[in-house]
Amino acid sequence: MTHGLVLGKFYPPHKGHIHLITEAKKKCDELTVLVCSLQREKIPGELRFEWMQNLFPDPKIHLIWVQDENPQYPEEDPDFWKVWRRTIESHTKRKVDYLFTSEEYGDPLSKVLGCTHTLIDLERNSIPISASQIRETPLKHWQWIPELIRPYFVKRIVLTGSESVGKTSLTQILAKHFQTNWIPEFAREYLESKENPMDESDFLPIARGHLLSEVEAAKTSNGILFLDTDLLTTKVYLERYYESEIPWLTERALGLKYESSLFLDIDIPWIQDQLRDLGEERESMRTRFLQAMKEANRDFYWIRGDYREREKQAIKIVKQIQNLPMNPESFTKELRRLRNFE
Numbered sequence: 195m196t197h198g199l200v201l202g203k204f205y206p207p208h209k210g211h212i213h214l215i216t217e218a219k220k221k222c223d224e225l226t227v228l229v230c231s232l233q234r235e236k237i238p239g240e241l242r243f244e245w246m247q248n249l250f251p252d253p254k255i256h257l258i259w260v261q262d263e264n265p266q267y268p269e270e271d272p273d274f275w276k277v278w279r280r281t282i283e284s285h286t287k288r289k290v291d292y293l294f295t296s297e298e299y300g301d302p303l304s305k306v307l308g309c310t311h312t313l314i315d316l317e318r319n320s321i322p323i324s325a326s327q328i329r330e331t332p333l334k335h336w337q338w339i340p341e342l343i344r345p346y347f348v349k350r351i352v353l354t355g356s357e358s359v360g361k362t363s364l365t366q367i368l369a370k371h372f373q374t375n376w377i378p379e380f381a382r383e384y385l386e387s388k389e390n391p392m393d394e395s396d397f398l399p400i401a402r403g404h405l406l407s408e409v410e411a412a413k414t415s416n417g418i419l420f421l422d423t424d425l426l427t428t429k430v431y432l433e434r435y436y437e438s439e440i441p442w443l444t445e446r447a448l449g450l451k452y453e454s455s456l457f458l459d460i461d462i463p464w465i466q467d468q469l470r471d472l473g474e475e476r477e478s479m480r481t482r483f484l485q486a487m488k489e490a491n492r493d494f495y496w497i498r499g500d501y502r503e504r505e506k507q508a509i510k511i512v513k514q515i516q517n518l519p520m521n522p523e524s525f526t527k528e529l530r531r532l533r534n535f536e
């Protein structure tokens with residue numbers, strides 16, 4: 195029975211890692227994969243380990259989370275190789291026969307472990323990607339991010355503002371321009387299909403429906419997800435119509451984080467439709483929205499001018515957002531809890 199070893203940070207796991215592990219598994223009976231994380235890293239080790247468990251459910255692949263705060267390069271510590279041997283031996287149940295890497299350090303490491311080194315793809319020709327490239331500009335390297343972890347890297351852009359400022363049409367235009375998906379305002383869909391007039395009890399199902407559609411849409415997004423409003427808007431309307439609040443909603447309206455918000459101003463004509471009734475309150479509604487943004491501690495971009503001008507401004511902003519690095523906030527336990535649909 196041959197025993198192979200792969201070690202990595204998987205910060206984050208990508209398709210190159212999947213290639214390495216798949217190839218390694220073909221060459222041995224049992225494979226141990228050590229997921230090594232450090233406290234200071236921006237994606238928590240616990241989450242990386244959970245992702246790896248989901249990516250490799252094979253019972254012959256043993257995943258082990260290593261939290262030793264070891265030196266990272268030989269020049270950092272004269273005992274570097276001894277330290278790593280100790281870590282590896284204390285986290286593997288059996289003697290390692292083969293070490294699989296795509297690294298030059300595979301040779302010296304296999305020597306101290308007393309095993310054979312099998313180099314898989316030093317030049318990374320098969321899957322030309324590194325984890326640092328993904329951290330730097332995830333959207334540019336979307337194809338190499340495993341599908342199940344993509345939602346964590348999606349850049350969510352919310353369009354906010356009072357009634358009749360062009361949110362829905364701008365959201366659709368942006369989604370089309372950037373060839374990605376968007377979610378409509380759930381309240382509209384919900385209320386249009388309701389026979390009786392809206393009442394206070396509608397707000398919780400609206401909020402839950404909106405969040406659920408955000409979570410679902412992030413799974414198939416190609417990197418940017420446009421949201422026609424979010425729970426902050428639901429919170430503002432609940433206050434305006436009923437002077438009321440729902441703790442579940444408030445916690446998420448204020449706690450959920452988005453890559454960016456576009457705040458649409460009221461400098462275009464108000465258009466009546468069957469769900470709108472606040473045409474006389476445009477100024478005061480804008481003030482309520484601005485207060486809510488402040489309360490939620492959200493930065494935003496103003497979007498003003500006629501429809502064409504709004505479109506131009508928004509596209510320019512989104513192009514900048516596309517090139518941003520990963521956002522460490524997306525990986526916090528708190529955000530995962532708020533987005534988790536129990």
Ligand SMILES: NC(=O)c1ccc[n+]([C@@H]2O[C@H](COP(=O)([O-])OP(=O)(O)OC[C@H]3O[C@@H](n4cnc5c(N)ncnc54)[C@H](O)[C@@H]3O)[C@@H](O)[C@H]2O)c1
Pocket residue numbers: 201202203204205209210211213214230265266267268278294295296297299303314315318321322323324325
């Ligand atoms: N630098 C050294 O000399 C050295 C020596 C021993 C241990 N370590 C430690 O080992 C741990 C893991 O190291 P890491 O930085 O290599 O982890 P990593 O997550 O970057 O990579 C894990 C493995 O996947 C391989 N890989 C990455 N991209 C690939 C691709 N596109 N195609 C095929 N294979 C690909 C890597 O070569 C490596 O073998 C770290 O904590 C590190 O400090 C480092």
